[in-house]
Amino acid sequence: MTFTRFVLSKRETTLTVVAGLLTLLGLAVVYSFPTWGGLGGMALFAAAIAVGGFPVARHAFRELWLSRSLGINTLMVVAVVGAAIIGEWAEAAIVVVLFSLGEALEEYSAERVHGALEGLLDLAPPVALEILPTGESRETPVERLAVGDRVLVRPGDRVSVDGVVRAGQSAVDQAPITGESIPVEKKPGDEVFAGTINTSGALEVEVTRLAADNTLSRMVVLVQEAQLRQAPVQRFIDRFARVYTPAVTGAAALVAVVPPLLFGQPFWGEQGWLMRALQMLVIACPCALVISTPVSLVSAMTNAASRGVLIKGGRYLEALSRVRAFAFDKTGTLTEGRPVVTDVVDVCTCGECPEDCGLQHAASVEAQSSHPLARALLAEAEARGIAVPGAQDVTLLSGRGIKGTVNGANVTIASHAHFDEYVPHEPSVCRQADELAAQGKTVILVQHDDEVCALFGVADTPRASSRQALAALRARGIHTVMLTGDSPTVAEEIGRHVGIDEVRARLLPEEKVSAVAALAEEYQIVAMVGDGVNDAPALAQADVGIAMGGAGSAQAMETADVVLMSDDLAQLPFIVQLSRQARRTVTVNIAFALGAKVVVFALVAAGLATLWMAIVADVGATLAVIVNGMRLRR
Structure with a gap:
């Protein structure tokens, strides 16, 4: 909405426009008709004061009667009435118009920010193509959809619901939710979110959340709640203003009375001390x-919300600007959180087995297991296009491995540490296994009948964004620490790969809490980054708890102070930089607001300022800090 449309859409701002026109007309009459224009001008100025000052007087009455406090509006009413009493009708009218204009600018800036936030809700279409039991589709308002209903999302359409893909494949642009710049491939079983854009193939999506509880709605609610949580500097300013306004009113009364009584100075007139006191009230606003x-x-x-980062209050934004250490969980934070096969070593010496026979046999047996390592072996076989025959007589080996029969051959799969219990193997195989283990990898061996035919290195791989994000944090003077329950060997290898400053391994959940407390003693302000579920105690201990992957986790959105809607660690340097810019902007705004008042106070003391100059200075300072603050939206 433009400022003009905003002004005309509000009753109070419309009155301000009318008051402004009356004031301009009054000035024109006064200067165009010197002989009789004074009386006509005064009537027009009085009308302007009545029209434009009515909302101000109403707010002042509420301040005095309901809140029992002296506020900004009360200061303005006193200044305007005082100016009118001493005959300065033009200045009184100008004060009303400029003050009301400043208030309108403040409200407009708030609506612009609020409108940007509400615009997130408009990303989700109000209707969806519901798939009926007959297979036909019809347009249905999203509010009428229930969990379990299915909708069709055509190529180029925005997704209207949070749900799970049940049929079809496509790339989905998730930038409005997660901030990811590259569309994400979606297939059956993957989550999609309301407001994202289906770029290619058609998708059949099963609804998993009601419209009022979808990810977009929760984002907006959380940011609105965050705006109510004031930063420490904001609470101080509010407390200061409550004391400051009555103090200034008392000081202005003394300025008006003391010089005339004690020193015989003039009380009335343009250079009288009453006028200076009124100027002081206006400046002090x-x-x-x-x-x-x-x-x-x-x-x-x-700004952060539009890029997929939810910051739940000004106090967390302010704390982020002063963070000196970041603690990270390893699994699922610095790493992808799922094991993948990194090495396949063929050690078969029979000369009869085809290439990748060890992986084929392992995948055949592991197909009947739900263990994460089993899924890693199956995924590797699928990636290599290996046919996986069925296995028979599959038996778990007491948590140490698994065995079965593939094409009539006995196949045993186990970790290197437990393998000698089932099949003794050559020292050369042990050496290769030890080399992989030294790299922080889990080593799995597969035996075909009486011979070890392959070994695999499996590891949780670092996220692609980890190294770059940590380097960017280090460049900003932030110390980075990994806190993990994993073994020192694995933790050190991951830490070396991502370039983290410090690694603390074999930590129980309560020890992670103690580690965060110890970091706080050394670095004062500490942020903790985790998944928001397993790391909840450590996140709570930190000054700022940051959860990743909030788009798919309601718990992460509720427990953390800051939520990264995607799993992209590159957003961490962004929010640190944004928080520091916000702190600098607040500092500049406060300094400018106070500095402008000091300068105009000096002019008043010297008798060089007029009442309208004082209000121009106040409105100008208000407009300047609004414009400067709103630059952070970009």
Whole structure:
């Protein structure tokens, strides 16, 4: 919405426009008709004060009567009435118009930020193509869809619901939710989110969340709640303003009375001390000071939300700007969180087995297991296009391995540490296994009848974004630490690969909490990054708890202070940089707001300022801090 449309859509701002036109007309009459224009101008100025000042007077009454406090509106009413009493009708009217214009600018900036947030909800279509039991489809409002219903998402359409793909394959642009710049391939079993864009093939999606509880809706609710959680500097400014306004009112009364009584100075007139006291009231109006912090913090949080990062309050944004250490969980945070086969070593010496026979036999037996390592072997066989025959007589070996029969041959699969219990093997195989283990990999051996035919190295691989993100944090002077329950060998290898500063391994959940507390003693402000589920105690211990993958986890969105909607660690340097920019902007805004008042106070003391100059300075300072704060939205 443009500022003009905003002004005309509100009753109070429309009154401000009318008051402004009356004031301009009054000035024209006064300067065009010197002989009789004074009386006509005064009537027009009085009308402008009545029209534009009505909302201000109403707010002042509420401040005094309901809140029992002296606020900004009360200061303005006193200044306007005082100016009118001493005959400065033109200045009184100008004060009303400029003050109301400043208030309108504040409200407009808040609506712009709020509108950007509400715009997220508009990303999700209001209707969906529901698939009926007959196979036909019809348009249905998303509010009427129930969990378990199915909808059709055509190529080029926005996804209307949170759900799971049941049929079809496509690439989905998830940038509105997760901030990911590259569309993500989706196949049956994958999650999709309302507001994302289906770029290619048609998808049949089963609804998993109601419209009121989808990811977009939860994002908006969380950011709206975050805006109510004030940062420490914001709470200080609000407390300061509550004391400041009555103090300034009392000081202005003394300025008006003391010099005339004690020193015989003039009380009335343009250079009288009453006028200076009124100027002081106008200058002292803390509009710019009060708005300087919230406009900056809310703009920054809205910017982050548009990029797939939810910051749940100004205090967390402020804390992020002062973080000196980041602690990371390993599994699922620095790494992908799922094992993959990194090495396939053929050690068969019979000369009769085809290439990849060891992987084929292993995948055949592991096909009947749900163990993560089994899934890794099956995925590797599928990636290599290996046919997997069925296995018979499959038996688990007490948590140490698995065995079965493939094409009449006995096949045993176990970790290297347990393999000698079933099949003794050559020292050369042990050496190769030890080399892989030294790299932090889990080593699996497969035996075909009486001979070891292959060994596999399996590891949880680092995320592609980990190394770059950690380097960017280090460049910003932040110490990085891995906290993991894994073995030192595995942890050190992952740490070396991603370039982390410090590794602490074999930690129980309660020891992670103690580790975060110890880091806080050394580095003062600490952030902890995890999945928001297993790391909940450590996230709570940190000054800022950051959960990853919030788009697919309601628990992560509820437990953490900051939520990365995607699994992209590259968002961490972004939010650190954004928080530091927000802190600098708040500092500049406060300094400018106070500095402008000091300068104009000096002009008032010297008798060089007029009442309208004072209000221009106040409105100008307010507008400047609003514009400066709203730059953080970009």
